[in-house]
Amino acid sequence: MSIALEYQDVSVSYAEGTNKVLRSITLSFEQGERVALVGLNGSGKTSLLLATVGLVLSEGSIIVGGTRLERKTLAKVRAQVGFLFSVPEDQLLFPNVLDDVAHGAIRSGLTHDSARKAALAVMSELGVESLAHAPLHSLSHGQKQRIALAGALVTNPPLLLLDEPSAALDPPAKRKLAQYLTTLTSTLVIATHDLEFAERVCQRYVLLDEGQVVRQGSDLAEVSEKWT
Numbered sequence: 001m002s003i004a005l006e007y008q009d010v011s012v013s014y015a016e017g018t019n020k021v022l023r024s025i026t027l028s029f030e031q032g033e034r035v036a037l038v039g040l041n042g043s044g045k046t047s048l049l050l051a052t053v054g055l056v057l058s059e060g061s062i063i064v065g066g067t068r069l070e071r072k073t074l075a076k077v078r079a080q081v082g083f084l085f086s087v088p089e090d091q092l093l094f095p096n097v098l099d100d101v102a103h104g105a106i107r108s109g110l111t112h113d114s115a116r117k118a119a120l121a122v123m124s125e126l127g128v129e130s131l132a133h134a135p136l137h138s139l140s141h142g143q144k145q146r147i148a149l150a151g152a153l154v155t156n157p158p159l160l161l162l163d164e165p166s167a168a169l170d171p172p173a174k175r176k177l178a179q180y181l182t183t184l185t186s187t188l189v190i191a192t193h194d195l196e197f198a199e200r201v202c203q204r205y206v207l208l209d210e211g212q213v214v215r216q217g218s219d220l221a222e223v224s225e226k227w228t
């Protein structure tokens, strides 16, 4: 098995001289693995995902698909990653839903027609194809989240980093998303509070507490309510 993502002694602080919000993170994820990143509010889940694509500065080594994250490899690393922000507004750029989902595919070299087809196919898997021509501002939070996710998935990136993907979804939408995510061949790292969702999708968990990995394993039942 090859390693899809690796952290070697990674630390993060948001400003020089302030406390580290992540300390000595050493982890490694295999190709195709689906891992839940769990932990209380403020434990550092979002910071770790952001650091992985260089949106937050880190010390130590982050290696994505064999490429160490550095200023000069930033574009190469980002091209391998599909990212879902916990606030979908942060990543929706176009007024039209279909254009928004398709733009990554166009940038990766597909024609407009093929990109739109690919976009509609992913939107259909997520149950939002009927929104293709809706104005973005008219959508609910859960709908926006699935549109943003479709945009992250449309290029079929080898690594998916999803921040609270189930947070705004109703139970049927959650089940549909969980089922779909298990069909993907990408490596998945999902930051979530939603243990039931994590259990449906992930084969492994990593528990963060106050910026450190305090536990990891394959049985999410070990992670009690007190940790999420």
Ligand SMILES: Nc1ncnc2c1ncn2[C@@H]1O[C@H](COP(=O)(O)OP(=O)(O)O)[C@@H](O)[C@H]1O
Residues within 6 Å of the ligand: 014, 021, 039, 040, 041, 042, 043, 044, 045, 046, 047, 048
């Ligand atoms: N932009 C920021 N500036 C300063 N501190 C931040 C910023 N974002 C998050 N933090 C701090 O980093 C810590 C980890 O937060 P975060 O990664 O958002 O945790 P989680 O996603 O697990 O809730 C918290 O103490 C939080 O207050």
Ligand SMILES: [Mg+2]
Residues within 6 Å of the ligand: 045, 046, 047, 086, 163, 191
């Ligand atoms: Mg978070």
